[in-house]
Amino acid sequence: MAVPILKQGPFLIASIQSALTDTDLVQLRDALVGQVGSYRSRGVIVDVTALDVLDSFASRTLRDLAYMVRLRGAETVIVGIQPEVAFTMVRLGLTLEGVATALDLEEGLFYLDQKLSSTQEKG
Amino acid sequence: MHEVKNLKSPLAPSQVTGESTATILRELVAHLRENRTQLRQEWAQRITEAKLLTAMSSDEIFTEATAVYDQYVEALETGTFEALQAYARNLSERIIPRGVETHEVVGIVLLLRDVLARSLFAKYQGDFGKLNRILDAYEPAANRIANTVAVGFVQERERIIREQQEAIRELSTPVLQVRERLLILPIIGVIDPQRARQLTEQLLRGIRTNRAKVVVIDITGVAAMDSQIANHLVQTVEASRLLGATVIVTGLSPEIAQTLVHIGVELGKMHTVGDLQGGIEEAERLLGYKVVPIGDNQQSP
Numbered sequence: 415m416a417v418p419i420l421k422q423g424p425f426l427i428a429s430i431q432s433a434l435t436d437t438d439l440v441q442l443r444d445a446l447v448g449q450v451g452s453y454r455s456r457g458v459i460v461d462v463t464a465l466d467v468l469d470s471f472a473s474r475t476l477r478d479l480a481y482m483v484r485l486r487g488a489e490t491v492i493v494g495i496q497p498e499v500a501f502t503m504v505r506l507g508l509t510l511e512g513v514a515t516a517l518d519l520e521e522g523l524f525y526l527d528q529k530l531s532s533t534q535e536k537g
Numbered sequence: 538m539h540e541v542k543n544l545k546s547p548l549a550p551s552q553v554t555g556e557s558t559a560t561i562l563r564e565l566v567a568h569l570r571e572n573r574t575q576l577r578q579e580w581a582q583r584i585t586e587a588k589l590l591t592a593m594s595s596d597e598i599f600t601e602a603t604a605v606y607d608q609y610v611e612a613l614e615t616g617t618f619e620a621l622q623a624y625a626r627n628l629s630e631r632i633i634p635r636g637v638e639t640h641e642v643v644g645i646v647l648l649l650r651d652v653l654a655r656s657l658f659a660k661y662q663g664d665f666g667k668l669n670r671i672l673d674a675y676e677p678a679a680n681r682i683a684n685t686v687a688v689g690f691v692q693e694r695e696r697i698i699r700e701q702q703e704a705i706r707e708l709s710t711p712v713l714q715v716r717e718r719l720l721i722l723p724i725i726g727v728i729d730p731q732r733a734r735q736l737t738e739q740l741l742r743g744i745r746t747n748r749a750k751v752v753v754i755d756i757t758g759v760a761a762m763d764s765q766i767a768n769h770l771v772q773t774v775e776a777s778r779l780l781g782a783t784v785i786v787t788g789l790s791p792e793i794a795q796t797l798v799h800i801g802v803e804l805g806k807m808h809t810v811g812d813l814q815g816g817i818e819e820a821e822r823l824l825g826y827k828v829v830p831i832g833d834n835q836q837s838p
Contacts, residue, residue: 493781497741500779504772509779509806516781517748525781 417442421453425526427519429461436471443479450488457526458483461519463494473508480513489514489529493522561674565657566614572656577606580645580652589644592635601628602645605686609649613678618685625689633694642690646683653679710736712743718750719820723813725758733769740773744782751823752777753816757788764800767793771802783823784808787816 417438420427426449428442446458460476462468468476480490491514495503503509516522569576581602584590590598604624612621629642657675661668705726713721720743724736744752754770762770774784786809789797797807810816821828 492779495779497738497745497776497780500741500776501737501772503779504776509775515779517745517750521748521750521781 417445419445419449421449421455422523424454424456424530425459425523426450426453426455426457427459427461429463429519431464433465433467434472436475439472439475443475443482446479447482447486450483450486456488456530458488458490459519459522459526460490460492461494461522462492462499463496463518466496466499468495468499468503468508470506470508473503473510477510477513480510489526491516491522491525494518558674561670562613562616562678565671565675566610568657568660569610569613569653573606573610576652576656577602580606580649583648583652584645587644587648589641589648590632590637592637593632604628605645605649609682612682612685613675616678618681621682622685622689625686626693629690629693633690633697639687639690639694643683643687646686650679650683706732706735710739712739712747714747714749715817716821716824716826718748718824719753719817720744720747720749720751721753721755721813721817723755723758728759728762728766730765730769733766733773737769737773737776741776741780744777744780749782751783751785751820753785753787753813753820755787755813755816756790756793757813759793760790761792762796764796767796767800767802771797771800771807774807778806783820785810785816785819787811787813 417428417430417434419442420429426446428446430442434442442460446460449455450458458479460479462476465472476492480492483490492510493516495515514525516525577599581595581599584598584602585595593601605628608621608624612618632642654672654675657668657671661671710722710724713723715721720740722736722740722743728736740752740754743749754773756770770786774786777784784807786807788811789809808819810819818828
């Protein structure tokens with residue numbers, strides 16, 4: 415099942431609604447990394463609130479996504495990881511190191527807004 | 538026991554006619570009833586000599602000894618152990634809070650068994666065959682009584698320990714909001730794996746419901762933790778980050794610092810501040826609060 419990607423100002427939002435297969439995840443990753451360029455987006459939010467499991471493949475794909483997006487000049491935030499999911503991930507050693515996380519969509523947008531304004535100040 | 542076996546070997550084959558086990562037991566019980574005062578006295582004295590039940594006065598020992606003796610004889614007579622079991626549990630309930638140990642309880646029951654066996658030896662020393670039959674009836678029952686009392690005591694102890702664990706768990710740690718989006722989690726006492734799991738669950742749930750951005754975990758009240766718990770703490774910090782909250786750990790004792798270094802914690806993942814005050818100040822800075830005394834504010838130009 416393809417994940418819809420919404421454009422919201424300078425950001426892209428991908429809200430995952432149901433469990434994804436590995437192929438779906440890779441498709442999502444490629445679509446986001448591609449669209450960051452075509453829309454000249456400054457940030458990407460992936461909402462995983464609906465997921466009650468994040469396995470090692472999913473974690474790695476999300477981390478790769480974040481790194482690839484950064485190389486294309488934008489920031490990624492993973493939002494909505496459930497408490498139980500978070501602890502299970504950590505126990506499996508999947509800590510999404512180097513990837514920004516936020517409580518929910520609102521927090522994610524706030525984080526990206528701040529990031530954006532701080533880079534604009536600098537520039 | 539060796540004594541008995543030596544006596545038994547030449548005599549055992551001649552399983553004797555007439556007297557059934559029940560008759561033997563009746564005779565045994567009658568003997569114990571007859572010599573109640575003296576045997577009880579002797580037993581209480583041996584308890585004191587063996588320095589058991591030191592937490593109790595000799596009067597108390599004598600009272601309990603009397604009760605146990607009567608229950609013991611009754612259990613021998615009736616062959617039912619429920620009353621004795623109930624009494625053992627009741628006794629345990631009374632003496633455990635006074636610091637009576639398992640070895641003492643087992644010890645006194647074994648002493649009683651010895652005292653009674655000696656009295657049987659003395660009584661039937663002229664008639665080995667009879668002594669043999671009496672002991673055949675006495676030993677299994679006596680062992681079973683010793684077993685019943687010991688098991689009752691241990692069960693009672695375990696029940697008390699379980700109750701106390703539950704009480705501690707209920708006292709366990711609150712997750713408190715001190716400012717909007719700032720939680721503190723003061724941890725006091727020993728952390729066992731179960732409590733650690735519960736703490737993590739509470740914290741992660743607290744972060745979600747309070748929409749916290751910063752959490753201060755204060756472990757001033759934790760003297761030491763093993764590497765398993767320390768690992769768990771690091772995992773909790775990382776899991777909180779996945780929910781978008783920053784964790785500041787405060788009040789690490791030198792021992793805990795050593796444990797953390799020992800398990801090779803990456804300091805980049807763990808934000809620590811010396812004490813709770815420093816932790817809260819740091820958290821306020823992260824959240825963009827600035828706390829200024831009122832007086833200063835008015836005086837400054």
